[in-house]
Amino acid sequence: xxxxxxxxxxxxxxxxxxxxxxxxxxxxxxxxxxxxxxxxxxxxxxxxxxxxxxxxxxxxxxxxxxxxxxxxxxxxxxxxxxxxxxxxxxxxxxx
Ligand code: SF4
Ligand code: SF4
Numbered sequence: 001x002x003x004x005x006x007x008x009x010x011x012x013x014x015x016x017x018x019x020x021x022x023x024x025x026x027x028x029x030x031x032x033x034x035x036x037x038x039x040x041x042x043x044x045x046x047x048x049x050x051x052x053x054x055x056x057x058x059x060x061x062x063x064x065x066x067x068x069x070x071x072x073x074x075x076x077x078x079x080x081x082x083x084x085x086x087x088x089x090x091x092x093x094x095x
Pocket of ligand 2: 033051
């Protein structure tokens with residue numbers, strides 16, 4: 001089982017409160033706001049953490065994706081990128 005599958009399994013066993021805390025922590029670590037693809041619409045909607053929440057509600061022009069350098073990628077064992085356009089890690093894995 002790869003790291004993301006292990007993390008996802010652990011999260012399933014967490015209480016709703018613990019899950020919420022983890023999402024808040026990950027959101028604070030998210031570096032999307034520094035990405036060339038991150039636009040004013042995303043900022044206005046306060047969107048972040050697309051790897052968990054899925055696609056942006058904004059129209060997005062793909063310029064680059066800095067997800068591979070984000071600490072959340074290493075911590076969660078993420079294997080994709082451009083989550084704001086393509087959907088969450090779970091969606092991309094068809095989980
Ligand atoms: S991997 Fe990407 S979407 Fe997920 S927290 Fe990091 S920068 Fe944000
Ligand atoms: S998900 Fe990737 S492409 Fe989209 S804003 Fe975050 S770092 Fe940039």
